Amino acid sequence: MQIKINTDRNIHGDERLKEAVRALVEQGLGHVLSRLTRVEVHLQDENAQKGGADDIRCMIEARPQGLDPFAATHHDANVEAAARGAARKLRSLLESEFGKLDRKR
Numbered sequence: 001m002q003i004k005i006n007t008d009r010n011i012h013g014d015e016r017l018k019e020a021v022r023a024l025v026e027q028g029l030g031h032v033l034s035r036l037t038r039v040e041v042h043l044q045d046e047n048a049q050k051g052g053a054d055d056i057r058c059m060i061e062a063r064p065q066g067l068d069p070f071a072a073t074h075h076d077a078n079v080e081a082a083a084r085g086a087a088r089k090l091r092s093l094l095e096s097e098f099g100k101l102d103r104k105r
Contacts, residue, residue, distance in 0.1 A: 003039045010045035011056075011079065021083045025060065028087025032094045038063040041086075043079055058082035060090050070094060 003022050007013035021041055026033060033039075042059045054075040060083075061071040070093055074085030 001033055001036050001038065003041065005041045006043065008044045010048045011043050013043070017079065020080060024080060024083045025087050028084055029062070029091050029094070032062075032091055032098065035064055035094075035098060036062050037065055041083065043082070046075075053077055056082040058086040060086045062090055062094060064094065064098075067097070070097065 003025060005013065005018045005021050007017075011017075021043070025039060025041060029036070029039070040061045042057075042061075044057045044059075045055060046057050047055045054077055056077065056079055057073060057075050058079070059071060059073045061069050063069045070090065072086050072089035072093055074082050074089060076082040076085055
């Protein structure tokens, strides 16, 4: 499974940040990771230099094996909190979808 992290020009995407976000995503998605082929994380500072509460946006797109992609978005005050929130939302969505598929089998 591959995790790709993309940042906009206002968020400095160094290796430390990428490793921290990768760890948050892996922890947040938990056991559903084994059913995914790829995860893309998009980080954006929506109002750049202006600052403000909840201006960091994290959108995570997951590509499950044999299914269309699913995505979740979360806004928060910093990158880590935004990634944690988006991963939590996406995990809930994926658990629901996988649960429906497993019940049909």
